[in-house]
Amino acid sequence: MASVPARTDLARTYLDHAATTPMVPVAIEAMTAQLGHVGNPSSLHASGRAARRVVEESREIVAASLGAKPAEVVFTSGGTEADNLAIKGAYAASSPRGRDRVVISAIEHHAVLDPARWLADRLGADLVRADLVEVQVSTSGVVILDELIRAVDERTAVVSVMWANNEIGTLQPVAEVARIARRVGALAHSDAVQAVGHVPVDFAASGLDLLTVTGHKLGGPVGVGALLARREVSLEPTQHGGGQERDLRSGTLDVVAVAGFAAALKVAVEAQTAERARLERLRRRLVETVLAAAPDAVVHGPADPALRLPNVVNVELPGCSADALLLLFDAAGLDCSTGSACTAGVAQPSHVLLALGRSVTQARSALRFSLGHSSTGADIDALARALPEVLSRARAAART
Amino acid sequence: MRVLAAMSGGVDSAVAAARAVEAGHQVTGVHLALSKNPQSYRTGARGCCSKEDAHDARRAADVLGIPFYVWDLSEEFALEVVDDFVAEYAAGRTPNPCLRCNEKIKFAAVLQRGLALGFDAVCTGHYARLVHGADGIEMHRAVDAGKDQSYVLGVLTQDQLRHSLFPLGDSVKAEVRAEATGLGLAVADKPDSHDICFIADGDTAGFLDQHLGSRPGAITDENGTALGAHDGTHHFTIGQRKGLKIGTPAADGQPRYVLDISPVTHTVTVGPRESLLVREISGVRPTWTNQPIAGVWHGNVQVRAHGEPVAAEVACEDHRIVARLDEPIAGVAAGQALVSYRGSQVVGSATIAETAP
Numbered sequence: 001m002a003s004v005p006a007r008t009d010l011a012r013t014y015l016d017h018a019a020t021t022p023m024v025p026v027a028i029e030a031m032t033a034q035l036g037h038v039g040n041p042s043s044l045h046a047s048g049r050a051a052r053r054v055v056e057e058s059r060e061i062v063a064a065s066l067g068a069k070p071a072e073v074v075f076t077s078g079g080t081e082a083d084n085l086a087i088k089g090a091y092a093a094s095s096p097r098g099r100d101r102v103v104i105s106a107i108e109h110h111a112v113l114d115p116a117r118w119l120a121d122r123l124g125a126d127l128v129r130a131d132l133v134e135v136q137v138s139t140s141g142v143v144i145l146d147e148l149i150r151a152v153d154e155r156t157a158v159v160s161v162m163w164a165n166n167e168i169g170t171l172q173p174v175a176e177v178a179r180i181a182r183r184v185g186a187l188a189h190s191d192a193v194q195a196v197g198h199v200p201v202d203f204a205a206s207g208l209d210l211l212t213v214t215g216h217k218l219g220g221p222v223g224v225g226a227l228l229a230r231r232e233v234s235l236e237p238t239q240h241g242g243g244q245e246r247d248l249r250s251g252t253l254d255v256v257a258v259a260g261f262a263a264a265l266k267v268a269v270e271a272q273t274a275e276r277a278r279l280e281r282l283r284r285r286l287v288e289t290v291l292a293a294a295p296d297a298v299v300h301g302p303a304d305p306a307l308r309l310p311n312v313v314n315v316e317l318p319g320c321s322a323d324a325l326l327l328l329f330d331a332a333g334l335d336c337s338t339g340s341a342c343t344a345g346v347a348q349p350s351h352v353l354l355a356l357g358r359s360v361t362q363a364r365s366a367l368r369f370s371l372g373h374s375s376t377g378a379d380i381d382a383l384a385r386a387l388p389e390v391l392s393r394a395r396a397a398a399r400t
Numbered sequence: 401m402r403v404l405a406a407m408s409g410g411v412d413s414a415v416a417a418a419r420a421v422e423a424g425h426q427v428t429g430v431h432l433a434l435s436k437n438p439q440s441y442r443t444g445a446r447g448c449c450s451k452e453d454a455h456d457a458r459r460a461a462d463v464l465g466i467p468f469y470v471w472d473l474s475e476e477f478a479l480e481v482v483d484d485f486v487a488e489y490a491a492g493r494t495p496n497p498c499l500r501c502n503e504k505i506k507f508a509a510v511l512q513r514g515l516a517l518g519f520d521a522v523c524t525g526h527y528a529r530l531v532h533g534a535d536g537i538e539m540h541r542a543v544d545a546g547k548d549q550s551y552v553l554g555v556l557t558q559d560q561l562r563h564s565l566f567p568l569g570d571s572v573k574a575e576v577r578a579e580a581t582g583l584g585l586a587v588a589d590k591p592d593s594h595d596i597c598f599i600a601d602g603d604t605a606g607f608l609d610q611h612l613g614s615r616p617g618a619i620t621d622e623n624g625t626a627l628g629a630h631d632g633t634h635h636f637t638i639g640q641r642k643g644l645k646i647g648t649p650a651a652d653g654q655p656r657y658v659l660d661i662s663p664v665t666h667t668v669t670v671g672p673r674e675s676l677l678v679r680e681i682s683g684v685r686p687t688w689t690n691q692p693i694a695g696v697w698h699g700n701v702q703v704r705a706h707g708e709p710v711a712a713e714v715a716c717e718d719h720r721i722v723a724r725l726d727e728p729i730a731g732v733a734a735g736q737a738l739v740s741y742r743g744s745q746v747v748g749s750a751t752i753a754e755t756a757p
Binding site for chain 1: 428433467469470471472509512513515516517518
């Protein structure tokens with residue numbers, strides 16, 4: 001049996017931190033320290049207790065970092081699972097009580113959008129299908145609160161609006177969303193995987209009932225995250241079994257991953273203010289570099305740094321196809337991203353850009369560059385060097 | 401050279417890409433997504449457009465250590481290949497969609513995009529040989545006569561051939577499979593694909609019914625006497641014997657074949673095998689792999705994908721090619737390609753428009 005090949009460090013300019021960002025040293029150290037130990041945190045003996053102590057201390061760190069109580073932290077396998085648990089779990093608990101409406105923004109990540117659409121379209125015939133409302137956004141990508149207010153009524157089970165959009169970086173008025181939901185007794189959820197570590201995220205102050213966070217977007221490992229869920233919130237589990245995590249998420253906890261997640265989250269939150277300012281400076285240089293090479297480029301999302309993430313640049317390059325741009329940047333040693341890819345690898349026009357009112361052609365010419373803790377000015381210099389030839393070739397290819 | 405290797409997910413294109421790497425080229429793999437809805441096309445080993453095939457192609461690219469992308473050409477494919485396929489059947493002709501895909505997609509849309517992106521050539525797993533001759537690139541039949549695909553490439557021009565690589569032309573299939581095994585490619589024992597990739601269940605008649613609906617008409621003999629009825633000329637191909645569903649047997653007791661298809665009157669004419677024999681074939685819209693050969697010359701022609709070459713005198717007239725066969729052959733269908741050869745070298749291709757006894 002062949003073994004999986006080792007990966008060597010590639011000499012790359014990595015501008016795709018919103019997809020995943022390198023692990024920070026403290027996370028690697030925290031995980032390494034746990035790797036050699038045995039013990040199921042659910043076991044009653046000394047080995048189990050030792051494992052459980054690591055999990056609970058990690059839980060306390062996660063809670064303290066996000067303005068939550070330890071009892072509110074439900075560890076999951078990551079953002080997608082936490083979002084599924086929030087949307088499906090809230091719907092399953094609320095729909096028998098006459099609350100069968102799900103309200104989300106039109107620019108949610110697929111981890112929210114797809115479970116919501118599944119509840120509305122493909123849920124088994126003998127169960128009540130959700131009444132799904134996808135609330136539109138402004139041209140800069142902010143959910144339109146008047147429409148949200150109209151959509152959210154006493155039949156609403158859950159309202160979900162992301163804290164920060166993953167493609168264009170727009171920050172959403174989540175505290176307002178929470179207030180609107182609370183007025184009618186609906187649950188408020190927000191996917192904050194892109195926000196944590198880049199902008200302040202305080203669960204208690206937000207007024208939200210449910211909040212999603214994940215490890216690998218902030219310097220921790222992939223495969224671990226959490227749903228913050230207020231104690232009085234009624235949720236049905238989506239995964240049944242041993243009853244771990246308040247019966248909401250069965251399955252043996254990954255002690256190693258949880259320790260790495262907590263360590264990374266702690267430093268990301270501690271460094272957030274300084275890092276936001278640093279990344280904002282880098283982002284400004286990145287935007288200036290792109291506009292210098294392509295004066296007709298259109299940068300999506302709000303211009304005001306207070307209204308968006310400091311690390312995401314979504315830019316439309318007229319006359320180019322994003323597929324061609326990605327291939328050419330890739331060949332030039334630079335990693336960036338297009339819209340979301342389906343499993344066959346065909347890039348689809350971004351539903352986020354379409355929701356902003358862009359055409360399919362415009363959406364297909366948009367690229368996302370995203371910065372992170374390991375980004376430096378050298379990355380922007382490399383982008384500046386690669387841009388002229390990449391643009392001229394991509395334009396030529398689009399004319400064929 | 402910077403080479404764009406079209407990788408279908410099959411063994412041939414994977415080994416072709418491997419040989420391009422081995423030859424020292426800088427190779428990038430690309431899988432062409434041709435279906436708007438991948439589930440509707442063949443799945444697994446039988447086609448070239450499914451998600452599994454994209455996965456197999458990607459895994460081969462991993463093993464070769466080359467970059468890999470999926471290019472969405474579904475719109476071009478629907479327009480240039482699928483729509484054309486249906487229109488040709490509606491017009492009473494029998495098209496070859498693989499040839500059309502080579503002409504309009506692989507060595508046109510893909511090649512042009514590749515050249516613009518800075519690539520020098522497109523590499524495919526087709527079985528044909530390219531030879532540098534005095535007058536430029538010559539295309540020849542593959543060494544493996546059973547796999548030879550020069551017929552479906554005969555439509556390529558010198559400009560396209562100058563930017564093409566067919567690394568498998570000198571090999572037989574067994575060697576290609578052995579090489580794939582040696583390279584550790586998981587597709588080494590994947591079955592060959594057959595039939596038409598965009599017809600999921602292989603039911604061409606059903607596919608055409610969906611697109612053309614029922615178009616009933618008469619089946620007549622050569623004198624115009626009605627023998628039966630049919631529900632669409634698109635169910636018939638020149639030379640077809642099975643599925644005619646004529647109740648009354650012929651007076652001579654011999655089997656009857658489709659002789660002619662008239663899409664205007666929706667009439668299908670049937671008759672004995674002798675009436676099927678043709679000695680003269682005219683093709684329109686000629687293309688040349690190299691220089692056109694003026695005047696009349698003797699060579700051989702092929703009139704269907706898996707047909708035998710037949711000796712013929714080939715004349716190049718105004719915008720048409722006329723082949724006078726040394727011996728008559730049966731079952732020559734309009735819409736198929738008339739590909740002319742000198743020895744093993746492909747001279748050119750034309751679309752069959754008319755035949756004569």
